[in-house]
Amino acid sequence: MQTLNILDNKFSRFNTLTTLSAESLTEDNYYRNKVINKRYTLSVLERLQTTLDIDELLEIFAIEVTKYLDFAGLYFKSPTLCKTLKGSRKAKQERQFELKVNQEFLGTLTYGVNSPISMTNFNVLEQLHQCLLYPLKNAIAYHQAMQLAMQDALTGLGNRRYFDEQLKRAMHHANRHHSMVGLVLGDLNKFKAINDTFGHPTGDKVLTEFANVLKASVRDSDSLFRFGGDEFAIIIENADDNALAIIESRIKQTLTDNPLLSKYKLTCSLGATFMSRADTEQSLFARADQSLYRKKMNMSQKLTVV
Template identity: 70%
Template sequence: MQTLNVLDNRFSALNTYNTLSTDALVAEGFTQLLFDKRQMVTFMSQLQTTLDLDKLLTIFSIEAARYIDFSGLYFKSPQLNKTLRGSRKAKKERCFELKMGDDFVGTLTYGINSPISLTNFKVLEQLHNCLLYPIKNAIAYHSAIQLAMQDGLTGLGNRRYFDEQLKRAMHNANRHHTLVGLVLGDLNKFKAINDTFGHVTGDLVLKEFASVLRQCTRDSDSLFRFGGDEFAIIVENSIDSALTIIESRIVFALENNPLLSKYQLSCSVGSTFMSRADNEESFFERADQILYRRKTQSAAHLSVV
């Protein structure tokens, strides 16, 4: 793995214009610029136009393609992974570690089809250094957006994020004629756990239940907590039996999870598939009505017992 280092500079999160100028690059030791100052200024200006990592990689790839033959570009950092749209498998991969001093930014991997010449390798190093601040700003922006869309306790998506994702999932399902399912869950008698054992225990139960949901679903499914003890799952590119399978997994997991079974935690679930006549409100309302009926039935059964 090739490691690229530049001297550390002050960095202000979310500032798209906080990047190394051409003169600064020269001052840092890059005195042998292999493309002229005007080209570098133009390229750096383009990189400063967006905080969207997909768009940033696209802008970068257009310039990099002038110097190396690659069919795939992949960025990976502790916060997120991105693949350049249209990337395909290549004969070989070449991985570069992007760093600013001791500060690790991420890795940039190329799927290359032919060897990189020494001259073009040096140009690539300069391109990487132009990318460092913009990509770090894009990561910071992405992290801020993710925090705004997350439930702080469980790490699942919050209600605001759910509304956005449901709209997107329904649009994609209509466009590609695929199935999208919605699962709503409500923990039974969760308030009694808080009242009896305290909110610290209640929080542990909620976090463990969120972990159970992750185990019961695919990586491509989207999980949410609305607050309190209400949860939701959006199941895209689904099959007819998917929602029944998820419900069965949740029931089994609750019965066999050491922590949740200790507090006799159960969950009422309402699930349904989107119809072509649905909007977001009607889709959610139908799943919610199914959940309400099942919760009422569960409460009636427990009272009889």
């Protein structure tokens, strides 16, 4: 008689779970207790509906899956986002499931497993996936709405509100893991003259192209923001001593090589600093802002001398 695989404490994040007995998980008993299973699925659904945070949702879901299946990792991927369950590790093979609501594709849910999934396990997963669908759809919609609320509409970079959140998170992470965070603030020199001479549509093109310059000059792990107007910011996490100088050099070189921005003789000023352990978000920002101010003053003095 085939029985479900019971979690044997290989997935360390959920070692404290109390698993069901082998007798209660026999295939005959599973199908014989449909009323109990229906109550159970309603209970799972209620727990999944307690959050709109996708990471928390996957954790709640994973706790239920571990009662029935031994897996090493869980991954969700949709057209707009990718999520990995904390504690996931590489397994011998992967099993992927498509998640759909009324033919609407939500994404794929992938399990890292070290042994094949039995038909009984497959049926259990299918039942749990049905519980996950609508809470996941709502969480994705909420995530997309929050992303839009955190984005600058013109450039697609993060806005000031998102910057404040990310800077706080990055500094907390750096203090916890004893890593370095760099902050770069920048603005465009004489951008107002471009707007006044060529019009705001051209100014918008210049801002969008400068955002592309920033994207091409930083790592995927760095975060870019536009505060409005011609003010920009970069948060560099897990930085080393040379990170700020390298990024500044890349921005200036990419700016020089860009045909559109070279046409309008666009330049920028950059102020940069590293976080100290005594910093708050306000003191770190103020120091970077002072650095930017000094750079702009030096440029003005050079232009005056010339």
